[in-house]
Amino acid sequence: MILVNRILELLFPRKCVLCSRLLARDETDLCGSCRADAPICQDTSRPIAYLDQWTSVWYYEDHVRDSLLRYKFGGMEHYAKSYGRMLAMKIYEMHLPVTCVTWAPISSRRRLRRGYDQAELLAKAVAKELGLNAVRTLKKVRHNAAQSSITKADRRRANVMGVYGIQNAEQVTGASILLIDDILTTGATISECAKTLRLSGASRVYGATVATGKTQKNR
Secondary structure, X not given: OHHHHHHHHHHOOOEOOOOXXXXXXXXXXXXXXXXXXXXXXXOOOOOOOOOOEEEEEEEOOHHHHHHHHHHHHOOOOOXXXXXXXXXXXXXXXXXXXXXXXXXXXXXXXXXXXXXXXXXXXXXXXXXHHHOOOEOOOEXXXXXXXXXXXXXXXXXHHHHHOOOEEEOOHHHOOOOEEEEEEEEEOOOHHHHHHHHHHHHOOOOEEEEEEEEEOOOHHHO
């Protein structure tokens, strides 16, 4: 097994999930430079409608932005395991009383084109780390324009309004749910998902993303 692992390392060397540098043998997920200098999210006090609390690992800038773009659009789906480990650590430190993990789903059309749902992979990775179940509670009831193509906050809110429905309603009623997505910018998507869960009987909804945009106060 040791020999097999060494051969695999030679054929597929491990790289930093943020900057893509080769990792040293004693490094996991991040190189030493990124572990020290990545823009750690320090302020999650901004209220997001329908969320009891939320957290992110990093701010969406520099290597973090490049990494997430590779993850979403460059086929780097294996990043989910690394992101999941780091996001799980943030969540664990918050001692949230969650009973299940779910995610903000993409449309079937977008999933077919991309080949995977990036938020679903994240949710499953986080759930595994926390020893919880990842449950599909939401579905996209209509395809809408990508949020990344819209800049104004009010237009982003309008773009996601009413696009989510409930799946597995029995898993939602009375549940304390951890809602996972990849990026939080204006909060429109995660807020709309949380609203749908709340209206279907969730007792609490907590949000967690890999990265968030900086507000003016943070700049």
